[in-house]
Amino acid sequence: xxxxxxxxxxxxxxxxxxxxALACTVASAAIILWYxxxxxxxxxxxxxxxxxxxxxxxxxxxxTGNIAGYEFTLSRQFCGSCHVMGPYVxxxxxxxxxxxxxxxxRNHKFGEQSCYTCHADYDMFGAITTKLTGLRHLFxxxxxxxxxxxxxxxxPTIKLYKRQDLEKGKVTLAAFNGxxxxxxxxxxxxxxxxxxxKHGAFADxxxxxxxxxxxxxxxxxxxALARRPGAPAAEEKK
Amino acid sequence: xxxxxxxxxxxxxxxxxxxxxxxxACSILWPSPLLLVVAMSVGQGLGTLSxxxxxLAIVLDLQGGSGSLDAAAEDRIESxxxxxxxxx
Numbered sequence: 001x002x003x004x005x006x007x008x009x010x011x012x013x014x015x016x017x018x019x020x021a022l023a024c025t026v027a028s029a030a031i032i033l034w035y036x037x038x039x040x041x042x043x044x045x046x047x048x049x050x051x052x053x054x055x056x057x058x059x060x061x062x063x064t065g066n067i068a069g070y071e072f073t074l075s076r077q078f079c080g081s082c083h084v085m086g087p088y089v090x091x092x093x094x095x096x097x098x099x100x101x102x103x104x105x106r107n108h109k110f111g112e113q114s115c116y117t118c119h120a121d122y123d124m125f126g127a128i129t130t131k132l133t134g135l136r137h138l139f140x141x142x143x144x145x146x147x148x149x150x151x152x153x154x155x156p157t158i159k160l161y162k163r164q165d166l167e168k169g170k171v172t173l174a175a176f177n178g179x180x181x182x183x184x185x186x187x188x189x190x191x192x193x194x195x196x197x198k199h200g201a202f203a204d205x206x207x208x209x210x211x212x213x214x215x216x217x218x219x220x221x222x223x224a225l226a227r228r229p230g231a232p233a234a235e236e237k238k
Numbered sequence: 239x240x241x242x243x244x245x246x247x248x249x250x251x252x253x254x255x256x257x258x259x260x261x262x263a264c265s266i267l268w269p270s271p272l273l274l275v276v277a278m279s280v281g282q283g284l285g286t287l288s289x290x291x292x293x294l295a296i297v298l299d300l301q302g303g304s305g306s307l308d309a310a311a312e313d314r315i316e317s318x319x320x321x322x323x324x325x326x
Contacts, residue, residue: 018266021262021263021266022263022266022267025259025262025263025266028255028259029256029259032252032255032256033256035248035252036249036252036253039245042244042245042248042299047296050248050252050292051292053252053255054251054252054255054288054289054292055289058255058258058259058285058288058289059285059289061259061262061263061285062281062282062285065262065265065266065277066278068266069265069266069269069274069277069278072269072274073274078269078271081270081271082271134271135275138271138272138275141271142272
């Protein structure tokens, strides 16, 4: 029989780390408050206790909090916490939707991290470059979308950095195409018999990155803001 | 004079750590993009600064030799407490 309480509600490493971080926060705060209220002389015992409260425990809070925070930033819930992402996240979570985003989100390998799985850079420093791009997202969100409608109506059209980099000449077409196909290639092999059967005529073009998957499979986020009636046509691809 | 300086540094360090802990705890309890960024930058910067202040206070304390005096004072307080508790 499992006892009711906080321990029984821990289902993941992220939740365990959060609990450790909060326990360390409470212990550290208790030591500091004890010192600030009692003001004991700075003897050996007090110094060691303060080293614990001002040094070791806060470091533990930072470490476990960082990992838990990073894990949370991978989730669809995190991406959806900016209202501009509402149409995208609602579509991804719609069990009846046939968009690529929704179909992939129903796959348990993507599941609650479906945004990150497709939009993250997958190369060596991919996690770092993705998070740096996230900071740019946050800046644009705060500076351009803060006062917009419930789904970001009235704000500028959402543009995707990878395609912007291509348009500005920061990356070559070969590099851009390789990156795009690489995202799909994380799961879809261009040498699987069923894939070759369906894509026979394009197989070599896709393998050499002369053609990208989303040229044809372009129903990624059909409910996205840019595709609403009256909205200006915009790039929908990554 | 130095003793007062050390006490002030430890006090500032304690208050700064409490603020850093509050920011980090908020980002854990109510995670949102802005709060996470603030906790991981301002919160952790404040925490690092307060630890540096505490270590500086300890170095100043040891240089001034007041550490041994305080330890002696603390020992006297502890022994006084023990004597009180053992008295019927």
